[in-house]
Amino acid sequence: MQVGAKFTVVVLGAGGDNKHYQIEVTDYDQNNRSSAVTVNGKTYYISSRAGLGDIRVQGEVNDKPFTAQLERGTAKNPLALRVIHNGTQIDALVLSPRGAELHQLMPFKAPPDLSKFLLSPMPGLLVDVAVQPGQKVQSGEKLAVIEAMKMENILFAAQDGVVSKVVATKGESLAVDQVIIEFE
Incomplete structure (x- = not known):
């Protein structure tokens, strides 16, 4: 100094x-x-x-x-x-x-709006997808299950919405922040 x-x-x-x-x-x-x-x-x-x-x-x-x-x-x-x-x-x-x-x-770069996506919070195996395209979901409803380190992690809806597309398939290995479900 x-x-x-x-x-x-x-x-x-x-x-x-x-x-x-x-x-x-x-x-x-x-x-x-x-x-x-x-x-x-x-x-x-x-x-x-x-x-x-x-x-x-x-x-x-x-x-x-x-x-x-x-x-x-x-x-x-x-x-x-x-x-x-x-x-x-x-x-x-x-x-x-x-x-x-x-x-x-430097120009400010706004982060992308990811509120219309369910992202994988960790690497793991997608063992279950509990919703279908077009299905209405309520806040707190079970959406998917990821197995990581021999533990099942249940992912719930953060808000009410309608499933637009299920991007990931059951049995797929997921990376961190990989899109699992898209919402309308």
């Missing part, structure tokens, strides 16, 4: 509505593993014995203790950090100021 180093933390919003925070390291003491950082003009004094590979981070911010969980890489962004603290979860990127400028120019 270098005094004077500047970063931009981009907190990733679900709909592409990201928030940018300008960070500057204003003081750093390697012996005490403490630093002072300025976030959008406000200074915070941080101390922590956590290392780069630690999942649980403990320390103090302005003399108040904190504990947080850090996960590196998320399903949506392998470069992101997921921070979980007091029941709140955020995904963020730590970038150079120039990297943050370039990140703002």
Whole structure:
């Protein structure tokens, strides 16, 4: 960590509505593993014995203790950090100021709408499909059964709907996120 180093933390919003925070390291003491950082003009004094590979981070911010969980890489962004603290979860990127400028120019790609599909939550063998095309299903109704690791996992309807198409066949080996059933 270098005094004077500047970063931009981009907190990733679900709909592409990201928030940018300008960070500057204003003081750093390697012996005490403490630093002072300025976030959008406000200074915070941080101390922590956590290392780069630690999942649980403990320390103090302005003399108040904190504990947080850090996960590196998320399903949506392998470069992101997921921070979980007091029941709140955020995904963020730590970038150079120039990297943050370039990140703002990236178009937001909305995730595909998968609400009309039943996807396999795990790899396994499809042992039963309990519905037919054209059938009306109620929320909570049994749709399919997957066998994985010698255990049968029953998949239920999350909402009311009408089966449009049964894509997978009984006895088929399924991959994660493979479409089993399409709904209208």
